[in-house]
Amino acid sequence: MKILVPIKRVPDPATTIRVLPDGSGIATDNVKWVINPFDEIAIEEALRIKEKQGGEVVLITIGQSTWQEQLRTGLAMGADRAILIKNDAALDSLALARILAKVIGDENPELVLLGKQAIDDDSNQVGQMLAEMLGWPQATFASKVEFADKKVTVTREVDGGLETIAFNLPAVVTTDLRLNEPRYASLPGIMKARKKELKEIPADSLGVDLAPKLKIKTLAAPPKRQAGRKVGSVQELVQVLHTEAKVI
Amino acid sequence: MGDVLIFAEHQGGHFPKTTLTAVNAGLELAKKRGGNAIAVVAGDAPEALAGEIAKYGVSKVIALAHANLKNYVADAHAAALAALVKKAGAEFVLATATAVGKDLAPRLAARLGAPMASEITAINDDGTYIRPMYAGNAMATIELDGPVKVITVRGTAFDAAKPADSAASVEKADAEIDPSAAKTEFVSFNQTKSDRPQLTEARIVVSGGRGLKSGDNFKTVLEPLVDEMGAAMGASRAAVDAGFVPNDLQVGQTGKVVAPELYVAVGISGAIQHLAGMKDSKIIVAINKDEEAPIFNVADYGLVADLFKAVPEMAEEMKKLKHS
Numbered sequence: 263m264k265i266l267v268p269i270k271r272v273p274d275p276a277t278t279i280r281v282l283p284d285g286s287g288i289a290t291d292n293v294k295w296v297i298n299p300f301d302e303i304a305i306e307e308a309l310r311i312k313e314k315q316g317g318e319v320v321l322i323t324i325g326q327s328t329w330q331e332q333l334r335t336g337l338a339m340g341a342d343r344a345i346l347i348k349n350d351a352a353l354d355s356l357a358l359a360r361i362l363a364k365v366i367g368d369e370n371p372e373l374v375l376l377g378k379q380a381i382d383d384d385s386n387q388v389g390q391m392l393a394e395m396l397g398w399p400q401a402t403f404a405s406k407v408e409f410a411d412k413k414v415t416v417t418r419e420v421d422g423g424l425e426t427i428a429f430n431l432p433a434v435v436t437t438d439l440r441l442n443e444p445r446y447a448s449l450p451g452i453m454k455a456r457k458k459e460l461k462e463i464p465a466d467s468l469g470v471d472l473a474p475k476l477k478i479k480t481l482a483a484p485p486k487r488q489a490g491r492k493v494g495s496v497q498e499l500v501q502v503l504h505t506e507a508k509v510i
Numbered sequence: 511m512g513d514v515l516i517f518a519e520h521q522g523g524h525f526p527k528t529t530l531t532a533v534n535a536g537l538e539l540a541k542k543r544g545g546n547a548i549a550v551v552a553g554d555a556p557e558a559l560a561g562e563i564a565k566y567g568v569s570k571v572i573a574l575a576h577a578n579l580k581n582y583v584a585d586a587h588a589a590a591l592a593a594l595v596k597k598a599g600a601e602f603v604l605a606t607a608t609a610v611g612k613d614l615a616p617r618l619a620a621r622l623g624a625p626m627a628s629e630i631t632a633i634n635d636d637g638t639y640i641r642p643m644y645a646g647n648a649m650a651t652i653e654l655d656g657p658v659k660v661i662t663v664r665g666t667a668f669d670a671a672k673p674a675d676s677a678a679s680v681e682k683a684d685a686e687i688d689p690s691a692a693k694t695e696f697v698s699f700n701q702t703k704s705d706r707p708q709l710t711e712a713r714i715v716v717s718g719g720r721g722l723k724s725g726d727n728f729k730t731v732l733e734p735l736v737d738e739m740g741a742a743m744g745a746s747r748a749a750v751d752a753g754f755v756p757n758d759l760q761v762g763q764t765g766k767v768v769a770p771e772l773y774v775a776v777g778i779s780g781a782i783q784h785l786a787g788m789k790d791s792k793i794i795v796a797i798n799k800d801e802e803a804p805i806f807n808v809a810d811y812g813l814v815a816d817l818f819k820a821v822p823e824m825a826e827e828m829k830k831l832k833h834s
């Protein structure tokens with residue numbers, strides 16, 4: 263099966279994020295950049311499907327040239343080739359999905375696996391928008407993906423339990439945390455990745471509308487919560503919750 | 511212009527609190543943008559439920575009916591709603607960022623060619639919105655351009671709508687769903703059985719983390735306290751990943767966002783991804799044996815203690831308090 267995996271470069275989740283004083287963005291001086299954790303899970307899932315059924319895993323990212331680094335990491339994990347759609351300006355989810363839909367039209371994968379959410383913008387939009395633009399079924403928040411012929415059955419993490427839905431390929435699936443445990447790139451994998459194809463295409467050559475309809479005007483630090491105090495015993499804790507905070 | 515279509519999600523034949531939150535946010539948005547708030551209830555036979563939501567201050571309810579809307583699936587719902595938005599000439603579509611809201615709204619936005627704002631926490635008078643990014647470490651002021659806009663709201667950031675004096679009229683509409691938009695088959699829903707309040711509705715939430723060490727300890731150590739407090743139970747990702755408790759109890763950036771009157775974090779270190787889901791709680795209590803744990807930086811009351819001793823003691827104290 264041919265699988266396309268769109269990935270995004272984001273700050274390592276362990277990084278402390280600070281908003282710049284002028285509100286124009288976040289401080290990036292000490293940021294370590296990684297593949298969005300949900301996208302790593304998507305890559306892992308794609309590799310496992312390929313290992314079982316054969317096929318090809320193609321990575322795609324829409325960003326700056328420096329994002330090649332994350333594509334190389336994904337290639338080192340075992341993906342076959344990668345595409346960088348080069349664009350320096352900020353794009354909104356609609357434009358990202360449009361670009362992906364265009365490339366998918368040329369590449370013709372049977373399955374697109376994305377992260378459920380990018381942990382920088384926390385949007386949780388691109389996969390669903392892409393599925394609609396392609397006219398394909400979608401399964402978001404997947405914790406299990408199973409195949410029987412051309413039929414896919416997906417277990418989804420939803421409010422109050424687990425839901426199972428099914429549909430035929432082609433389809434879009436977005437990953438949740440419990441889908442799998444992504445592998446690390448091995449040393450031979452890293453060596454091999456250097457020789458794998460990484461194609462760069464300028465976004466403005468695709469003929470899709472890139473003008474953002476969602477604009478971020480400014481960022482601000484969230485209100486800071488004051489630390490309270492330590493109590494000496496369970497008795498004191500229950501007492502203050504009752505008489506001082508009046509919540510029990 | 512300015513009309514707001516509110517997606518009134520229902521689960522198991524009733525409206526969860528998150529739907530009343532959507533209604534209230536929709537009323538606020540309609541007022542600020544100078545339009546009417548219209549609720550939409552989708553289903554195979556949605557009329558009875560539509561009558562329920564009509565009591566909450568909206569100016570009209572549309573009961574959107576079709577056999578393909580019996581169970582929630584994204585493609586059919588997006589197609590039916592998009593057609594309705596166009597027909598009604600609404601400027602906004604609004605839902606709460608529940609699992610369904612998050613799944614549906616972006617698909618609907620793409621079908622409408624509309625920009626979408628995820629999980630907003632405020633509606634500004636000047637036409638902009640506030641939404642958290644980077645696990646709540648940055649609050650963005652954003653602007654949406656276009657004749658139609660799609661918005662999901664964070665359930666904890668808006669109050670639930672209250673019943674009004676009179677009920678709005680209910681209009682039945684037959685949905686049009688092209689077969690090409692009905693490719694998804696709903697197979698089953700495996701509901702987590704629990705007699706406890708829902709995480710996103712509870713006044714008190716008691717959450718356990720990796721410090722509990724096992725699923726058995728959740729049952730024998732934490733649950734007695736949860737029940738003594740009449741609380742909902744939550745968990746950190748570490749506890750969920752380890753299989754101690756079901757996934758839908760995860761609180762955090764990539765789980766549920768809660769803001770109860772009282773949040774008790776037990777054996778949870780306070781990683782930024784966890785804080786993102788609970789730091790707007792009114793009162794936060796932390797029980798942790800490590801006095802340096804970051805959770806204490808946001809806790810109103812911290813207790814440095816071994817949870818295996820402190821939690822049973824606290825359950826006992828709660829019992830005494832109830833009987834005093």
Ligand SMILES: Cc1cc2nc3c(=O)[nH]c(=O)nc-3n(C[C@H](O)[C@H](O)[C@H](O)COP(=O)(O)OP(=O)(O)OC[C@H]3O[C@@H](n4cnc5c(N)ncnc54)[C@H](O)[C@@H]3O)c2cc1C
Nearest residue numbers: 719720721746747748762763764765777778779784799817
């Ligand atoms: C992409 C991504 C998304 C994430 N999303 C979420 C999310 O939505 N929600 C979430 O919670 N996390 C999330 N995380 C994980 C997060 O970074 C932390 O790893 C996680 O919250 C840690 O859980 P914990 O506090 O239970 O475990 P730990 O960090 O291991 O902390 C356990 C705590 O228990 C205490 N303890 C141990 N034994 C005892 C005892 N006997 N008595 C008292 N205290 C004790 C320890 O002192 C420690 O502070 C995410 C991470 C990533 C990368």
Ligand SMILES: Nc1ncnc2c1ncn2[C@@H]1O[C@H](COP(=O)(O)O)[C@@H](O)[C@H]1O
Nearest residue numbers: 268269324376377379380385386387388
């Ligand atoms: N710039 C990008 N390039 C490629 N894929 C992306 C990009 N941004 C988002 N995605 C994909 O879309 C998913 C959801 O992102 P978001 O909707 O921004 O939360 C991510 O997990 C990625 O799989």
